[in-house]
Structure formats: structure tokens, C-alpha cells
Amino acid sequence: MSLNDEVTAVQRCLDDLGRALTRLESHLGNRDLELRRVRTDAAHLRESITLLRDVHPAERPRPETVPIPDAPYDASLWKDADEEGLGARDRRAP
Template sequence: MTAVQRSLDDLDRSLGLLEKDLDASSLDMRRVRTDANHLRESFALLRGTRPVDRPPVEKVTIPDTPYDASLWSGAEDDEGLGARDRRAP
């Protein structure tokens, strides 16, 4: 039961990401979302409970400003980028 619930939660998160890339109001996307909701409701009936309210997703703001270049200095050797004085084979 736990694995199925986890899979349904993963499906819901994946659909949320897909809706960001596609038109969430398109007929096909609404059908997929409706089918996923039916799966969640059917599983809740199978478990003998009603669907659990999902907590709100925490949004993380990523700034548009460029990264500080000093973050990358000296990282060539230990980040798999190669050393400055050598070439790749």
C-alpha cells in the first residue's frame, strides 16, 4: 500500500512538471490529470479512506543573476573537468 501511495505521489509531481512544459489547459493534459485523480480516488477507496490532502509544495526561488565565478576557481582537477596543464587523451 505504501509503495502504491508513493507511486501516485510521484505521478502527481511528474504531472505537475509536465504541466509547466505543456499547456495545462489542453484537452489531453486535462484527461491525463483527470485519470491520475481517478487513480488516486480509486486507491483511496481500496484502502478504505478518502484521499489525503497533500501539503502545499514548497517553492524555491532561483535568482536570475549569474553565479559568482569564484565558486569555480580551483575546481578543475576535482570536478572531472581536467587539469589546466594536461589534455584529454
């Protein structure tokens, strides 16, 4: 499963938990302290999952790999190039 599928599955479970808590609340009443704590914890989990989804948006495809040949480069490609840190070939390094 992808990350997006996993996060969606967690959100579905939290939805199920919310429905179960609503049914439990109808039996116990909404004055029960422990039930309110569980409902608050479930709300915090929902917020955390939303933040997780925001931090890790839809998966990005992996960049296409580019094969690099083993053959040496043509030396004429570097004919007029400056050497990094040394400057042009006809001048002295600083």
C-alpha cells in the same frame, strides 16, 4: 510485502505521477486536453486506492489455532444435555 505496504507503494507512485504531471504542465500549459485527461485519470486512481485502503484496513492477525485432541470426550460431559432437534432424553421428539 503486506497489503498495506503495497497500497502505500501505489500511493507513492501516484504522488510521483502528480509531480511529473505538474512539471509537464509547466512545459505544455494547462490548456492541453490530453494532459487534463491524464490528470483526471490520476485523480480517479487516487480515489480508488483510498477506497481500497478503506475496504481492506490494516491486516488482522490470524487467530491462534487451538489443537483438538484425538481422544474421545468424557461422556459425563453430555449427561444432562438435550440432543439438538430431539429435546430431552426422557421426552418424545415433537
